[in-house]
Amino acid sequence: MKSFPYQNPTRASWAEDYSFLNKDVQKEDDQALKKSYLKVSDLDLFINKAHILKNVNLEIPDKKITCIIGPSGCGKSTLLKTFNRLIDDTEGIKYKGSIWVDGLDIFDPKTEITEIRKKMGLLSQRPCPLPMSIYDNIAFGCKMHGERNHKKLNQIVEEQLKAVGLWEEVKNRLNAPASKLSIGQQQRLCLARGLAVEPEFILADEATSALDPISSKHIEELFIELKQKYAIILVTHTLRQALRIADHVIFMYLGEVIEAGAADELFNNPKQELTKKYLEGAFS
Amino acid sequence: MKLKFIEEKIAKGLMIVASLAVFAFVVNIIYTIFRRGLPALNWAMISQIPAGGYYNGGGGGILNAIVGSLYIVLGSTVLGLLISIPVVFYLNVYLKKDSKLAYIARLAFDVLFGIPSIVYGAFAFTIMIYLGMHTSLGGGILVITLLVIPIFIRSMDEVAQQLPKDLLDATYALGATKLETIKVVLRQIAPGIATATLLSVGRAIGDAAGVMFTAGFTDSIPTSLGQPAATLPLSVFFQLSSPNAEVQDRAYSAALILIFIVLVISILGRLITNHFSKHKI
Numbered sequence: 001m002k003s004f005p006y007q008n009p010t011r012a013s014w015a016e017d018y019s020f021l022n023k024d025v026q027k028e029d030d031q032a033l034k035k036s037y038l039k040v041s042d043l044d045l046f047i048n049k050a051h052i053l054k055n056v057n058l059e060i061p062d063k064k065i066t067c068i069i070g071p072s073g074c075g076k077s078t079l080l081k082t083f084n085r086l087i088d089d090t091e092g093i094k095y096k097g098s099i100w101v102d103g104l105d106i107f108d109p110k111t112e113i114t115e116i117r118k119k120m121g122l123l124s125q126r127p128c129p130l131p132m133s134i135y136d137n138i139a140f141g142c143k144m145h146g147e148r149n150h151k152k153l154n155q156i157v158e159e160q161l162k163a164v165g166l167w168e169e170v171k172n173r174l175n176a177p178a179s180k181l182s183i184g185q186q187q188r189l190c191l192a193r194g195l196a197v198e199p200e201f202i203l204a205d206e207a208t209s210a211l212d213p214i215s216s217k218h219i220e221e222l223f224i225e226l227k228q229k230y231a232i233i234l235v236t237h238t239l240r241q242a243l244r245i246a247d248h249v250i251f252m253y254l255g256e257v258i259e260a261g262a263a264d265e266l267f268n269n270p271k272q273e274l275t276k277k278y279l280e281g282a283f284s
Numbered sequence: 285m286k287l288k289f290i291e292e293k294i295a296k297g298l299m300i301v302a303s304l305a306v307f308a309f310v311v312n313i314i315y316t317i318f319r320r321g322l323p324a325l326n327w328a329m330i331s332q333i334p335a336g337g338y339y340n341g342g343g344g345g346i347l348n349a350i351v352g353s354l355y356i357v358l359g360s361t362v363l364g365l366l367i368s369i370p371v372v373f374y375l376n377v378y379l380k381k382d383s384k385l386a387y388i389a390r391l392a393f394d395v396l397f398g399i400p401s402i403v404y405g406a407f408a409f410t411i412m413i414y415l416g417m418h419t420s421l422g423g424g425i426l427v428i429t430l431l432v433i434p435i436f437i438r439s440m441d442e443v444a445q446q447l448p449k450d451l452l453d454a455t456y457a458l459g460a461t462k463l464e465t466i467k468v469v470l471r472q473i474a475p476g477i478a479t480a481t482l483l484s485v486g487r488a489i490g491d492a493a494g495v496m497f498t499a500g501f502t503d504s505i506p507t508s509l510g511q512p513a514a515t516l517p518l519s520v521f522f523q524l525s526s527p528n529a530e531v532q533d534r535a536y537s538a539a540l541i542l543i544f545i546v547l548v549i550s551i552l553g554r555l556i557t558n559h560f561s562k563h564k565i
Contacts, residue, residue: 086453091380118459128450131471131563140467141458177563190454197458 037062038083038201038231039100045075045082048092052078054255056097060201060248065223065232067242067263070252071283076235079252080203083233084120085113102200118145121194121230123204127186129178130193134170137178137189141197160192164222184215191222202226204234208241220245239279243267251275317543321536329537334503341528346538351505352421352513354545356495357488359425360432364484367429368436369477373469376444377452377462390441396434401494404431409497422509424499431494432484439483443476444469451565471563478557485549489542492517516542 038060045053053075060066068076081087083099085106098105106116118141130137138157139147147153157174161167166188170181178189187207194202204223208216223232223245236242242249246263251274259266259275270276277283328345335344371389379386408427417423451472455465470477492515500512501522516538523535 084457086456091382114459114461117457122454122457124450126450128454129565130468131565144460144464179565
């Protein structure tokens with residue numbers, strides 16, 4: 001296994017390491033990276049001439065929890081929304097560089113944006129169930145992607161609700177409006193809804209910040225469980241949360257990736273002065 | 285007592301007075317209509333078309349106008365919805381928030397909103413002459429559709445503008461195209477659609493000037509879109525213009541029927557809305 005390149009001066013060589021992406025050269029030990037593979041190279045993002053993301057180079061490991069940390073306004077959420085191109089609808093948006101998902105450049109005009117988004121389950125800050133019943137919230141995505149068989153749909157709904165530990169709580173009221181659930185339950189429902197369209201990544205944008213401590217803990221536990229199957233990218237404001245669950249950490253400051261690496265390494269032995277200060281709580 | 289508490293009391297008093305004034309007005313109108321209309325109301329009024337000499341006190345009823353009005357309301361509401369929902373969807377989902385086109389479109393709909401129905405009638409009449417059409421049910425439906433479209437669009441648009449960005453994002457994140465978000469958007473703005481429909485129905489059924497030139501007036505019930513159609517407001521107008529007091533009273537009965545129809549439609553509308561908006565986030 002390759003170790004993931006960190007955003008530090010030594011990484012001049014990794015462009016060569018991953019040149020197979022451009023040249024279609026396949027190495028055997030890169031097979032693991034082929035699936036659920038997300039790589040950002042030389043990404044610059046502008047909104048109305050404001051330089052929001054500056055020369056971002058990153059790699060997201062599969063089947064791990066990657067936490068993006070950093071102070072408010074550092075571009076964490078923007079970066080996350082760029083991964084599935086939800087940022088497209090923003091006024092005056094412009095980007096340079098590329099993001100590779102499973103070997104596809106998501107900015108390539110030929111790439112189907114809906115396919116990219118389908119691969120990335122999204123969990124927003126505030127739970128946002130669809131204005132439908134609990135059942136339809138889960139089934140909506142599957143129906144949209146062509147699943148019409150009722151038995152199959154029932155099965156998917158049950159499976160996904162079980163996967164997020166909601167089945168026992170709602171199995172008797174699947175036709176009730178999703179808005180009647182508690183906020184913690186809604187967030188788990190949203191997670192299940194995302195899982196139902198069989199994503200490879202889960203993008204979570206401060207997914208626990210609107211929840212009470214018990215619901216947050218529930219979601220965190222789910223992430224730890226789900227990382228066996230998905231690559232989870234979590235933008236978080238709380239350093240403690242990152243300490244608890246991150247396997248891989250990306251620290252951003254003012255639109256730049258200052259440091260990225262395995263959680264143990266980054267938390268215990270930060271290479272950059274800025275990271276050290278942030279971890280010490282000098283600013284937040 | 286502190287000044288701000290006195291202010292509070294005065295403001296509250298003024299609000300109560302304003303509310304009571306409106307309420308008194310409504311009660312007064314309804315009382316007048318009931319007082320003059322109820323005695324003249326009978327089964328023949330709503331089950332028969334006018335017999336010969338009806339407007340001079342002869343027998344018969346105004347079934348022609350009831351049916352004509354219902355046809356026009358139904359036709360224009362369905363057409364209006366079919367045209368305005370795509371417009372609202374386009375304005376709010378496809379166009380960006382600061383889109384110039386959206387700005388101009390909204391301005392245009394505001395202007396259309398304020399145009400009196402007689403102008404719509406005259407406009408449609410010109411087109412009908414150009415096309416060689418006679419006054420007809422089709423013409424009436426057309427002009428009332430034009431009349432209600434701005435109401436539909438502006439009132440649905442107000443609700444659609446409040447559409448949470450997160451909700452659209454959540455739908456896109458499942459791999460939806462913009463068009464596929466329509467199911468989510470429609471459910472979310474269902475209460476807005478219902479309110480818009482109620483407002484439109486009220487305006488459509490109550491409009492006299494627009495249909496005068498276009499739908500015409502007749503004593504028979506139209507059996508096709510090409511035939512002229514009577515409407516309740518015009519029926520009220522013609523009966524009220526009669527020198528005969530008995531016929532004038534019938535005008536109030538017709539108004540009573542009109543109000544009753546609006547009431548029934550409103551109640552049905554509320555029930556339907558409640559059913560569809562239970563999922564609203």
